[in-house]
Amino acid sequence: MSETQLLKGFRDYLPQEQMARKKIISKISEVFERFGFAPVDTPALEYYKLLGGKYGTEGEKLMYKFKDQGGRMVALRYDLTVPLSRVLLNYPNLPKPFKRYQIAPVWRAENPQKGRFREFVQCDADIVGSDSLIADAEVVATFAAAFKNLEIGEVVVKFNDRRLIDQVLDKLKVSTAKRVNFLRILDKLEKIGKKETLQSLKKAGFKPDLLTEYESQMKSAGLDFVEQFENLLGSFGVGNIKFDPYLARGLDYYTGTIFEFILKNKPEFGSIAGGGRYDNLIKDNKGQALPAVGCSIGLDRMLSALEEMGVIAPQTAAEVIVFNLDASLTADYLNIATNLRSAGLDCEFYYKPDKLDKQFKYAEAKNIQVAVIYGPNEAKARKVNVKNLTEKKQVSVDLDDLVTEIKSMLW
Amino acid sequence: MSETQLLKGFRDYLPQEQMARKKIISKISEVFERFGFAPVDTPALEYYKLLGGKYGTEGEKLMYKFKDQGGRMVALRYDLTVPLSRVLLNYPNLPKPFKRYQIAPVWRAENPQKGRFREFVQCDADIVGSDSLIADAEVVATFAAAFKNLEIGEVVVKFNDRRLIDQVLDKLKVSTAKRVNFLRILDKLEKIGKKETLQSLKKAGFKPDLLTEYESQMKSAGLDFVEQFENLLGSFGVGNIKFDPYLARGLDYYTGTIFEFILKNKPEFGSIAGGGRYDNLIKDNKGQALPAVGCSIGLDRMLSALEEMGVIAPQTAAEVIVFNLDASLTADYLNIATNLRSAGLDCEFYYKPDKLDKQFKYAEAKNIQVAVIYGPNEAKARKVNVKNLTEKKQVSVDLDDLVTEIKSMLW
Incomplete structure (x- = not known):
């Protein structure tokens, strides 16, 4: 113990x-x-008097019971x-x-x-x-x-x-x-x-x-x-x-x-x-x-x-992750994440501009399906790369088409 | 006590x-x-050793703790x-x-x-x-x-x-x-x-x-x-x-x-x-x-x-109740209820052919919005009466149009 x-x-x-x-x-x-x-x-707790004697001798043995701060016998x-x-x-x-x-x-x-x-x-x-x-x-x-x-x-x-x-x-x-x-x-x-x-x-x-x-x-x-x-x-x-x-x-x-x-x-x-x-x-x-x-x-x-x-498929909390390639683009990343969330997508943002390799590993460990990859070049062109992490396929789309592209990947 | x-x-x-x-x-x-x-x-229960001393003297006083069947000190x-x-x-x-x-x-x-x-x-x-x-x-x-x-x-x-x-x-x-x-x-x-x-x-x-x-x-x-x-x-x-x-x-x-x-x-x-x-x-x-x-x-x-x-509106479990006018129509009632449920409506069936008055009171007590009223005459005509219990309005529709009618009342 x-x-x-x-x-x-x-x-x-x-x-x-x-x-x-x-x-x-x-x-x-x-x-x-x-x-x-x-x-x-x-409530999780009841008077022991309510529960006691209702579940046979086995119930009596297995029930969690104790005296509370007010001296009452209570049971879970x-x-x-x-x-x-x-x-x-x-x-x-x-x-x-x-x-x-x-x-x-x-x-x-x-x-x-x-x-x-x-x-x-x-x-x-x-x-x-x-x-x-x-x-x-x-x-x-x-x-x-x-x-x-x-x-x-x-x-x-x-x-x-x-x-x-x-x-x-x-x-x-x-x-x-x-x-x-x-x-x-x-x-x-x-x-x-x-x-x-x-x-x-x-x-x-x-x-x-x-x-x-x-x-x-x-x-x-x-x-x-x-x-x-x-x-x-x-x-x-x-x-x-x-x-x-x-x-x-x-x-x-x-x-x-x-x-x-x-x-x-x-x-x-x-x-x-x-x-x-x-x-x-x-x-x-x-x-x-x-x-x-x-x-x-x-x-x-x-x-x-x-x-x-095998009926339970692997679950994921976030469907999409926005990768962090350059800390100076933080406002852009947060805007992108906010737009995705407003469109009903569950989305994470990777806080630090770590090596992409590390960010991919994190996404994989969490079963996230889509990664949004956006660096200074994309920012200039108002483009964004979207990678389907399950099928390992990546496309480049206009920033304005991001939601549509991700939804087509997920559904 | x-x-x-x-x-x-x-x-x-x-x-x-x-x-x-x-x-x-x-x-x-x-x-x-x-x-x-x-x-x-x-879990609701943890070793007391984990929780003890973490919440100051007040926490110590307010924490529910006891010895379990195995002699372990545990706490909620x-x-x-x-x-x-x-x-x-x-x-x-x-x-x-x-x-x-x-x-x-x-x-x-x-x-x-x-x-x-x-x-x-x-x-x-x-x-x-x-x-x-x-x-x-x-x-x-x-x-x-x-x-x-x-x-x-x-x-x-x-x-x-x-x-x-x-x-x-x-x-x-x-x-x-x-x-x-x-x-x-x-x-x-x-x-x-x-x-x-x-x-x-x-x-x-x-x-x-x-x-x-x-x-x-x-x-x-x-x-x-x-x-x-x-x-x-x-x-x-x-x-x-x-x-x-x-x-x-x-x-x-x-x-x-x-x-x-x-x-x-x-x-x-x-x-x-x-x-x-x-x-x-x-x-x-x-x-x-x-x-x-x-x-x-x-x-x-x-x-x-x-x-x-006043932000919390009165809630109801069932949106619709199928009233019971005649026990011999039970199979019809259950079919109607099953169809409503398949259409995504939350539906109750009133088990006994009590006086309608009593059935209305039950529906009211439970905040149910729509009542389906169907007796031997309706059965013959393949019609059904639908009453909006909030607006106290009743209409008669073809049995086949029941789902559509109720959905228009609810939404």
Whole structure:
């Protein structure tokens, strides 16, 4: 440990990554707003009393909590749902259904692993105050549209319904105590295969034909629900949906539909987003439960996936750099840069008349696409050299045509 | 204290405010990128050893610090500059000058006051690795352009230079020990007036004519610098700049130029952004100081100012709402909403066929501008009613003309 180090489990986002992140966030929020979700922000710190006991024993262990200067026990936000529930309590006059999205970091002191950090950004969109299945479908449609907007290839939605599962397990007389275990084993079926699943079930003391019975019962019991949900999603223009009787998700949390998004060509990444209906978590100021449905994308996990897929192109802050050939031309350089910026181009000026070689290296290191090269001769002729740094091609144009020339190079 | 309360000194940003914040952030970052600054993000938590001792005794008192699960002393980010200095140390290969911006919350356990919170977002842009005065001018030009992009009225830049101040105080033989006090009194001159300032100086034991001497010396000593800086800013297209010999700012921090931005018509808000050159704070991995210049906007303070000025218009997440007159038309409604969204309109669908009155109230509460009203009669005629909720005007159009009609209403 050194005073100059990043904390273990945390990471910096340097320009390349942060620009990619910003782009992703902007594409996601664009779609959230298109579907009528409004942004909300809540503090990073909350009373520990609000968060404590809400996330099981693991949450208790992983939550960052401490006493503040006023002796209050406080904790860093662990997810975005409990703060949402506080918002609904504190502002009873919010029009309902309340459709909000929040894109913000949460903190969990997990054991760091590849692609898993102690600070990570969640992108949540939830609808509070409607029990309509249309709301569930709209959440799914919103996230499907978000992934489409991100251009990350085909995404498959798997869905199920906790009520359906309970109904079937009631019928099959699986006791409540055993259900959690049964569903946990089932949830892994896609990963470990049917054979292994059967063995796990056997080992856990379930009768051998329970899986087959469960499957056929889910199929028949689910007929109506599956048709209805698929029709709704069809009206939203969402295809690529698949009823998955093995999908279980957070067991003490969801009360109705549950769903997960998978990359069709990269199923090994697992779910890139997931959610469902949770009608018991949020209450109004009279203690009345407010029905809710929502979904969440883990931004940084997604970013890793996109990086691995090569979908994230190298980003650059500046598109154009104005090189510095002669300090006496500074006013000209600044005028040129100002004109380019007014024309909507992201532009840097190289402050010192260093050797051109050094200036080219700087531009290359920053992925800048176009260099403007202008010295005393060009100044006399009111000409300017423009170099496309990607294609290594240089042209000379009139100073007045500079913006047009650069735009034609960039677009 | 209750488990359902916000922490004292913190605030929630509900849709109206958060939309305004988002808009401001996007306008600021647009300009930062136009000037070639690239975004960076760093963790909310750092080793306490990194932050401790960097912010004086007040900082020590106000910093949120605690022991994490691994027994490390950690602290919540107190500003964005010390994390920037760590980034420069940890990634020695970053191309220099390194132009980065960061828009992120910081935490200080200050006594809550109107417009002052314990969590607030700072918008910082800095240039590290250049000692050129062009860099100083570019920072000023960047922030001037950002305020222009925010359309908040005329902004005045006041500037000064710490080197100039020291040079003059050397000449006037004001001892180093007394300088801090002298400059602190001077910094308030604009607020309290010359008479009060003279009295404060007298009370603090300074000789009566020191102020006059200081003023005339600053004027003559500053001639060259002021001309050079004003010329540079002129080349950037920045006017409304004013040399202010009384401006002092953070005394143990800045080493060169210092500057502040003031709203011309609301000087009582004080500075809405400020910064300067600080050449001793950031070091490379060999211990060599890296020259730096930067500036910072306090987002939430700015937001309060804009709200008070009435510059922030009521925001809405959805522009259009599709009303629900008949549940059997659900597929039609969802198709209509999907078409509107594909056309780039932010659109909500009202899930339940409640009384129209209730649906209108919901739309009004959310500031939605246009309602689409479509019942069985309209369905038969392939017509649809469109109501402009602001102007309370309703028209009937062909279903195929819906997008065009709404766009003409909104734009």
